[in-house]
Amino acid sequence: MSAVDSGMSKTLHNGLQILELLADHPRGLTLTEIAEAVGVHRTVAHRLVRTLEAHHLCRRDRFKRISLGAGLVRLAEPVEQDLRTLARPVLEELTDATGATAHLVVRESDDRVRMLMIVEPRRARMHVAFRPGQVDPIDRGSAGLAILAARPPVPGEREEVALARRRGFAVSYGEIAASIIGISAVVPGANPQTSIGLSLFEAPDEDAVGRLVADTATRLGTLLH
Incomplete structure (x- = not known):
């Protein structure tokens, strides 16, 4: 994952890191696994995931594992x-x-x-x-x-x-x-x-x-x- 620099938004950077992480784990990850991989506290990871969920960019299954959401399809469609x-x-x-x-x-x-x-x-x-x-x-x-x-x-x-x-x-x-x-x-x-x-x-x-x-x-x- 890319590093954050002084000209970047750390919060947005962390949220995008979560999406990149989930792209590499199609079967999903737990909130704890996400927090550890991104290097943030579990509470911060929870807020980031909730925000991504609100935009349908990630979702949780009945086992509370988090994976990419269908909203990404709409965003990706115009790309190239x-x-x-x-x-x-x-x-x-x-x-x-x-x-x-x-x-x-x-x-x-x-x-x-x-x-x-x-x-x-x-x-x-x-x-x-x-x-x-x-x-x-x-x-x-x-x-x-x-x-x-x-x-x-x-x-x-x-x-x-x-x-x-x-x-x-x-x-x-x-x-x-x-x-x-x-x-x-x-x-x-x-x-x-x-x-x-x-x-x-x-x-x-x-x-x-x-x-x-x-x-x-x-x-x-x-x-x-």
């Missing part, structure tokens, strides 16, 4: 709506062509990325499954590596980032899920920085797949502008 609307048919074409799971990933902060959309193949015998909204470190997995590769080189960057910069797409092996290959390319001109990619069990010709992903990312970038 144009990007998702344009990306879906492009990702569907990509997954139909490869029989692999396609994903749309956006840079959320300096150190992490979030899966905004997952499109699973309709005719594959087996495929990789991910949860939309999943957050991963930006320097792990092909999606984040592709986004990093779109920026100028920095000291200490992974060799995989430099390689992705030369190739026009990034490849990772088992970094997000064991035994899964990721191949991603950045979407030119997208804001926030965005990549599209595939998650595969095997890639006999990763250069060919990488070129297909890169071409598809360029096409989505054209659609966005």
